[in-house]
Amino acid sequence: xxxxxxxxxxxxxxxxxxxxxxxxxxxxxxxxxxxxxxxxxxxxxxxxxxxxxxxxxxxxxxxxxxxxxxxxxxxxxxxxxxxxxxxxxxxxxxxxxxxxxxxxxxxxxxxxxx
Amino acid sequence: xxxxxxxxxxxxxxxxxxxxxxxxxxxxxxxxxxxxxxxxxxxxxxxxxxxxxxxxxxxxxxxxxxxxxxxxxxxxxxxxxxxxxxxxxxxxxxxxxxxxxxxxxxxxxxxxxxxxxxxxxxxxxxxxxxxxxxxxxxxxxxxxxxxxxxxxxxxxxxxxxxxxxxxxxxxxxxx
Numbered sequence: 001x002x003x004x005x006x007x008x009x010x011x012x013x014x015x016x017x018x019x020x021x022x023x024x025x026x027x028x029x030x031x032x033x034x035x036x037x038x039x040x041x042x043x044x045x046x047x048x049x050x051x052x053x054x055x056x057x058x059x060x061x062x063x064x065x066x067x068x069x070x071x072x073x074x075x076x077x078x079x080x081x082x083x084x085x086x087x088x089x090x091x092x093x094x095x096x097x098x099x100x101x102x103x104x105x106x107x108x109x110x111x112x113x114x
Numbered sequence: 115x116x117x118x119x120x121x122x123x124x125x126x127x128x129x130x131x132x133x134x135x136x137x138x139x140x141x142x143x144x145x146x147x148x149x150x151x152x153x154x155x156x157x158x159x160x161x162x163x164x165x166x167x168x169x170x171x172x173x174x175x176x177x178x179x180x181x182x183x184x185x186x187x188x189x190x191x192x193x194x195x196x197x198x199x200x201x202x203x204x205x206x207x208x209x210x211x212x213x214x215x216x217x218x219x220x221x222x223x224x225x226x227x228x229x230x231x232x233x234x235x236x237x238x239x240x241x242x243x244x245x246x247x248x249x250x251x252x253x254x255x256x257x258x259x260x261x262x263x264x265x266x267x268x269x270x271x272x273x274x275x276x277x278x279x280x281x282x283x284x285x286x287x288x289x
Contacts (some may be wrong), residue, residue, distance in 0.1 A: 038225045057117075057229045 005114070006030060009071065012111040013068065013095070016071060016104055021085050021094040026070040032113055034101055038063050045069060050108070052101050056080040061088045075101045115196045116189075118231025119153060124197070124214050126155045127190035127240045131247060133159030133214065138240070139250045142233065144222065147256045150202070151222045151230070158213040167208055193218050200224035237262065 006028035013020070030048035035041050036055050045051060047068035053060065056078050064072050071093035074080065079096045088094050097104055116122050123140055130138045135157035143152040162170065168191050173198035189270075200220035208214035220227050237251050241264045248265040 042225060059229075063225065088180055 006048075006081075007113045012108065012113070015098055015107045015111055016073065016095075016097050018095040018097045021074075021079060021096055022089055022092070024089075024091075025093045025095075029070045029113075032105070032108055033069075034105055036101075041069075042067065052104050052108075054078055054101065056084070058084050058087070060084075061092060062092075064088070064092045071095060071098060073104060075099055075104050115192055115228060117228060119151075119196075119228050119245065120231035120236040122193045122218070123153060123155060123233070124236045124239065126193070127236070127249075129189070130155065130157035130159050130214065131240070132163070133157065135213070135247060137248045137250070140237065141252045141254075143232070143254045144230070145254075146222060150219055151227065152202075152217065152219045154215065154217045155277065156213065156215040160219070161210045161212045161214055162208040165207065172232050189281050196220065196226075196228065200227040201259035213243050222272050233267070247249050258268070 007030070009026060009029050018074070019101075028048075029050040031046060032050045032052060033041065033045040033101055034052040035044070036053050038055065038059055040062050041051060046066050047069045050071045050073055051060075051064060051069045052073045052075060054074065054076050056074055057080070060072060060080070063069075067094065072088075072092070072095070073108055074096045077096065077098040079085075099107070116118040116125070121146065123142075127138055127140065137158045139154075139156040141152075141156075143150065143154075145151075171194065172191065190204075190206065197204040197218040197220050201222035201224050202218065205217045206214065206220075233251070237249060240247075241249050245264075248263060250264075251260070251262040253260040
């Protein structure tokens with residue numbers, strides 16, 4: 001995926017049934033990465049992506065910050081604690097959806113995110 | 115991997131109780147200075163023979179069609195996987211009539227290390243379900259020690275001898 005192709009996130013929030021947990025939302029993301037293993041995300045996620053995961057613990061925010069990930073979508077209706085959301089307020093958007101990671105990926109693909 | 119290490123402790127504790135333990139000892143060391151998180155669960159239950167021990171630790175990939183033997187789950191195999199993935203080790207010692215000791219270590223700062231989770235609730239659940247069993251918890255960090263026993267008397271004296279002895283054990287298991 002080329003860094004130049006940016007994908008508008010807000011228009012797909014409805015299709016994702018996503019609820020923002022943080023105030024700020026990025027206008028665009030550069031792509032998507034799906035993984036629940038944090039070391040794998042550290043190794044492979046590109047900057048600016050939307051990260052889809054079921055993991056909700058504190059390290060998710062740390063890894064997202066380290067990799068300049070634009071937004072994290074928690075699937076299966078999971079939501080991290082308020083303290084973790086507060087830590088993410090500086091620059092990383094957090095969202096939650098009742099969909100599974102697979103379903104969310106399908107909706108994102110249908111919406112044109114490649 | 116289970117999501118929280120407390121759930122692993124609960125899982126091991128349930129095994130111990132199912133094995134007829136009357137004393138269950140849970141120790142957690144969380145040392146930022148040495149960068150280790152070590153869990154040690156010891157019981158005086160009936161223990162396992164070598165064959166049972168092997169079966170418990172096997173990751174039986176080929177057994178999807180055959181039902182698992184009752185009372186033997188994936189818990190220990192999952193904990194071993196987690197410990198090894200997080201730069202640590204897993205060790206279990208058991209013999210018939212000798213009880214069982216499980217030790218799992220992992221790098222405290224490993225990015226894949228699951229959070230400890232709610233240890234209080236885990237111990238509370240074990241105690242509430244098993245009022246006749248003595249359940250001990252010992253939680254240590256670099257600067258603090260917390261001790262609890264479900265059979266603790268009003269008068270509580272620090273057990274310094276045991277402390278130094280156990281520190282030796284914890285250091286030994288990661289050497």
